[in-house]
Amino acid sequence: MTNLPVDAPAPDEIEVSVFGKGFGEAIAVHVGGHRWIAIDSLSIGQISVTHHYLSGLGFDPKDHLDVVIATHWHDDHIRGLAQLFESAAAAEMIVPLAMLKTEFIKFAAAFSGQSSTKFSSGVEEFGKILQIAAARHKPNTAYPLRMAYNGYVGYRKTSGSLPHGQQVSLEALSPSNFDVAAFLHRIGQVNPEAKLLQRAPLYGPNDVSSAYWLQIGNDAVLFGADVENSSGVNSGWNAILNAPVQPIGKASLLKIPHHGGVSGHNDKMWSQFLTEGSIGTLTPWTKGGNRLPSGADIARLITATAESYSTGPSANGKTATQPFSVAKALSKDKVSLQRVANKIGQVRHRGKVSDGKIAWTTTLFGEACNLAAMAK
Numbered sequence: 107m108t109n110l111p112v113d114a115p116a117p118d119e120i121e122v123s124v125f126g127k128g129f130g131e132a133i134a135v136h137v138g139g140h141r142w143i144a145i146d147s148l149s150i151g152q153i154s155v156t157h158h159y160l161s162g163l164g165f166d167p168k169d170h171l172d173v174v175i176a177t178h179w180h181d182d183h184i185r186g187l188a189q190l191f192e193s194a195a196a197a198e199m200i201v202p203l204a205m206l207k208t209e210f211i212k213f214a215a216a217f218s219g220q221s222s223t224k225f226s227s228g229v230e231e232f233g234k235i236l237q238i239a240a241a242r243h244k245p246n247t248a249y250p251l252r253m254a255y256n257g258y259v260g261y262r263k264t265s266g267s268l269p270h271g272q273q274v275s276l277e278a279l280s281p282s283n284f285d286v287a288a289f290l291h292r293i294g295q296v297n298p299e300a301k302l303l304q305r306a307p308l309y310g311p312n313d314v315s316s317a318y319w320l321q322i323g324n325d326a327v328l329f330g331a332d333v334e335n336s337s338g339v340n341s342g343w344n345a346i347l348n349a350p351v352q353p354i355g356k357a358s359l360l361k362i363p364h365h366g367g368v369s370g371h372n373d374k375m376w377s378q379f380l381t382e383g384s385i386g387t388l389t390p391w392t393k394g395g396n397r398l399p400s401g402a403d404i405a406r407l408i409t410a411t412a413e414s415y416s417t418g419p420s421a422n423g424k425t426a427t428q429p430f431s432v433a434k435a436l437s438k439d440k441v442s443l444q445r446v447a448n449k450i451g452q453v454r455h456r457g458k459v460s461d462g463k464i465a466w467t468t469t470l471f472g473e474a475c476n477l478a479a480m481a482k
Contacts, residue, residue, distance in 0.1 A: 110155075110452065111471055114140075114163040118269040119458050122327055124361060125155045126389030126417030127450045127473070129182050132156050133329065133361060135320065138268035140165060143261065143276065144194075145175045145318070145329060148450075149186030155450060157190050167194040173261050173276070174199045175254075176235070177331035178315040179214075179228040182391065188234035198248075199239065202281055203255040204314040205232060209290045254278035254316040255286070256349050270459045272323035277353065279317040280333055282345035289314045317346060317363070319353040324462030326355055328379055330363025334370050343372040356381045358464060359455055362388035362414075366399030366407055376410055385466055386411040387453045388477075390418040404481045414477040415468065417451035449473060 115121040121136035130148025134156050137143060142165065147154045160167055171194035176184055179202075191199050204210050214229040214236075239251045252260055261276035268274065281289075315334075320327040336342035343363075358381050364370030366388040376384075386407060391398040399407065399416075407414050451473035457464040470476070 109472075110159050110162050110450075111454070111469075112162045112164075114165070115456055116458075119456055120270070120322060120464055122359060122361075122455045123159065124387045124389060124417055124453045125159070125450055128390055128392040128418050130185060131183050131365075131389040131417075132186075134159055135327075137263060137274045137320075137322070138270045138272075140170050141263070141268075142167075142171045143173045143175065143320075144171055144190055144197075146177055146183040146331075147185060147187040147190055148182070149189070150450070152186075152189065154186035154190035154193075157186075157193055159452075168196060171197045173197055175260075175316070175318070176201045176205070176232075177317075177329075178202055179205060179232055180332065181228050183332070184228045184231045186231075188231050188238060191235055192238050195242070198250050198252055198260075199235065200252045200254050200258075200260045200278070200316075201232075201235075202286075202314045202316045203253045204281065204286045204289050206251060206253050207286070207290055209294055211236070213293045213296070254281075254318075256280055256282050256346065257351050270323075272459050272462065273321070275321045277319045277321070279319055279346045279349070279353070280331075280342075281314045281316060282340055282349075284338070284340035284345065285314055285342070288341070319357070321354060322464065323459050324355055325459070325464045326353065326357040327359045327361075328357040329361045330370065330375075331361075332364045332370065334364055335372055343370075343375050347372070347374050347378060353379065356384075358384055359466060360384055360386045360411075362386045362407065364398070365389055365391035366403045366416075367391075368400075368403055368406070371403075371406065371410075383412040385455065385468065386414040387455070388414075388416050390416055401481070404477050408477050408481060411477075413468065415453045415470065416475055416477055416480060417453055418473045419475065419480070451475070 115136045117139055123134045125132040131146050132148045132155050133145040135143040144156045157167055174191045174197050176187055214232050242250050258278040263274040265271050265273040315332040317331045317333045318329040334342050339348055452471040453474045454469045455466050457466040
């Protein structure tokens with residue numbers, strides 16, 4: 107069992123915890139009043155890390171988890187999500203618009219019988235999610251799966267319903283209609299009977315990934331998912347930035363898109379959506395000889411953020427130590443470091459709302475570290 111912190115947030119405290127282990131990403135969000143949102147999943151054995159974490163804090167997902175979100179269908183974001191959705195009996199689930207289109211459901215069904223332990227695929231997990239939703243649905247009730255697209259508000263709490271007195275809303279910023287149509291066209295060209303295909307192919311850029319904007323009073327958190335740049339104005343970050351309806355204000359906290367890779371970096375996104383003193387957190391990605399973020403990515407992100415963190419070790423595979431000067435600076439900025447012997451890293455951001463803004467305190471667990479130390 108992985109060791110995770112067990113001190114629960116206060117009812118009037120906001121929490122954004124990001125989990126990662128080199129391949130996999132999960133986010134747990136406490137919006138106040140012991141109500142939680144889960145974004146993506148990585149698994150510990152057969153159980154989602156988010157399930158482990160909430161249970162350890164004393165929150166049974168069936169009673170406290172309101173929404174489960176799949177930002178897209180890639181393996182490193184969806185493993186364990188079906189188990190989490192099943193355990194959260196009262197929760198709705200939100201998936202990108204493309205994942206509930208007939209074309210994708212047929213695509214997933216065609217490949218779901220082809221995967222194995224070696225060639226696991228997100229379509230297997232999504233197939234389980236569809237089965238859970240169908241079994242849970244009761245006549246004359248809303249279907250428990252919802253579709254995310256640019257401008258869709260998937261969650262809302264009024265100011266009087268939460269202890270901190272702030273209104274909370276969660277809005278999807280993507281995918282665009284153009285990206286959905288392009289993706290569905292591409293998967294329509296794939297022949298699932300091809301002998302060389304042992305799993306459903308992954309596509310880049312991640313053009314149906316759903317970024318989210320969490321508004322809390324006058325502050326916000328931007329979850330960048332795996333959204334990437336595109337040369338087209340109707341695709342990727344360009345579509346989000348050029349949408350007719352834009353989020354209110356700016357975000358003080360960012361889940362850095364696409365594991366910190368340059369393909370997810372958009373200068374206008376940083377200037378338009380983020381405060382000057384914003385905090386960024388990423389999950390690293392390692393598969394075969396490919397790794398994100400690179401050394402150049404780390405240098406770029408350190409410049410772009412006031413504070414930046416990773417749930418895992420650096421691109422060279424080594425967990426960074428904290429020099430005295432760095433540790434002293436972190437202490438001054440209310441950042442504490444707690445090392446736990448496990449492979450999963452957790453970056454936990456907590457803060458209370460004052461005058462509509464959140465004063466974040468960051469704590470690092472397990473393999474998590476700050477990007478400044480990773481660059482050394």
